[in-house]
Amino acid sequence: MNNPKLLSLNSTTSLISRFTRGFIQALIRINKQRPVTSSSPREMYIRHRRIKSAADKSMALAVRSRRNWSRAVLARFRKKRRRHVLVRRITTCAMKKRGLENKKSGHKEASHGQANELRRLVPGGEAMDLCSLLEETAHYLKCLNTQVQVMRCVADSYSTI
Amino acid sequence: MDMEVIAGTGPRSTTKMPEPDQTGLNDSLQFNEEIHHLMTAPNENASSFTALLELPPTQAMELLHHSPDLVKPALNEELLVPPNSASVERATRFSAFAPESSPVPEDSGANLDKVKSEPAETESNPNSSSLQPLLSDPTVEIRSQRPAKRKEREKKVKGSTRKSKSAAKESCEDGEKLPYVHVRARRGQATDSHSLAERARREKINARMKLLQQLVPGCNKISGTALVLDEIINHVQSLQRQVEFLSMRLAAVNPRIDFNLDSLLAAESGSLMDSNFPSMVMPQMWPEVQVNGNRQQYQQEWHFDAVHQPVWGGEEDGHNFITPENSLLSYDSSANSASLHSNHQLKMEL
DSSP: OOOHHHHHOSSSSOHHHHHHHHHHHHHHHHHHHSOOOOOOHHHHHHHHHHHHHHHHHHHHHHHTTSSHHHHHHHHHHHHHHHTOOHHHHHHHHHHHHHHHHHHHHOOOHHHHHHHHHHHHHSTTOTTOOHHHHHHHHHHHHHHHHHHHHHHHHHHHHHHHO | OHHHHHHHHHHHHHHTOOOTTHHHHHHHOOHHHHHHHHHHOTTTOTTSHHHHHHSOHHHHHHHHHTTTTSOOOTTGGGTTSOOOHHHHHHHHHHHHOOOTTSHHHHHHHHHHSOTTSOTTHHHHHHHHHHHSOTTSOGGGGGGGBSOOOHHHHHHHHHHHHHOHHHHHHHHHHHTTTOOOBOOOOOTTSOOSHHHHHHHHHHHHHHHHHHHHHHHSTTOSSOOSHHHHHHHHHHHHHHHHHHHHHHHHHHHHSOOOOOOOHHHHHHHHTTOOHHHHHHHHHSOTTSOHHHHHHHHHHHHHTTTOOSSOOHHHHHHHHHHHHOOGGGHHHHHHHHHHHHHHHHHHHHHHHO
């Protein structure tokens, strides 16, 4: 993940290539750290978690900080390391505030309920209004698509060879 | 002073390019003179906000169309004088009045703005622009013609539509950054500031929803915000679950091959996406020459879809709906599907 090429070319290389590179590098690192010796469920679970976080992290890194959700994902990873709880506090305050605003406006109650669900799904979506939330969702969807396709490719290549 | 202003605004209105020396003019303008000028010479000053209303629709459209082309001059710094309540009142009255060219702003708004910028936002701008110091040179009011930053504008618009007094200050501060797009209230719709702002917000949300509908396969046929949102939520959840399952699958597989990262990175620089996947997928036992030789073949077989899973089929359909404005968003997905086709081709040959 410290490849200088990766750092310099941000906009010229596409999202896919940035993500793929980061993801494969992470995979190699994971394989080196813990060579798959036993297939115990616990081992498998640990690897599963690591691979999943590697995927999410490399996707967020490929997007850098251009988007709210990528910033939230990266912050989540950093916070995991340092074990802070600040983010949760901030988001609950934002949610309360939005709850008050919703009651005031009184419009589109149904969509607010779904909007809250969307906020839970999209990382970092709690502290955003509906407009930016929809924009974030669009970009997040696109990146998720990319992620799924790349991972499927990698998994297929692993299984066929 | 008045003559200066009129003469100065004359050529400006024809060229529609505000000049940088307006700051000097504005400094010397008195507030009363400004109002007087506004009241006496609305016709000559074709570029003023009030004159816009009297223009024939075509001319107004032309003016509006010019907005993206104009470079935003650093004129808003001069808008530091607080507006007079009388002028503000007049301006609001003008902004509310729009009988004749009601279809015009909608068309021009649609033409002006891309999917992501909202036409309706411009509607709320008459209020804000009217609240803007009218004392400054009338041509400055054309801020209609400059492309705007959406979020700042929206914030500013909301502030100005709510309270006239504080709005003036806000608008003065933000004035440097904020050009306006001219809008007027549509026919038969409420024109008070709150509903204008709300309408702007609603249209913004609707534009984004349309974009999302294009991204999510099968969402185009559904009408209604709630159902579309449900679809979107389901889709996001399914994608997240797929990521989870795929990572489990990857964890279960025992990797026996080391990826040749150097070759992958070398192939990456400046080349198409399809070149990456073959080099990534193939293990080191395959000679590099074979990869290069097959690359050309893969490029031609992008459309071949022997192994066409339903998910990708859905995504394929979604690509057709993506408008040019979403090219930035869709570029990666289309490139991805193309590379996937080549990947399948590779597998078939294995």
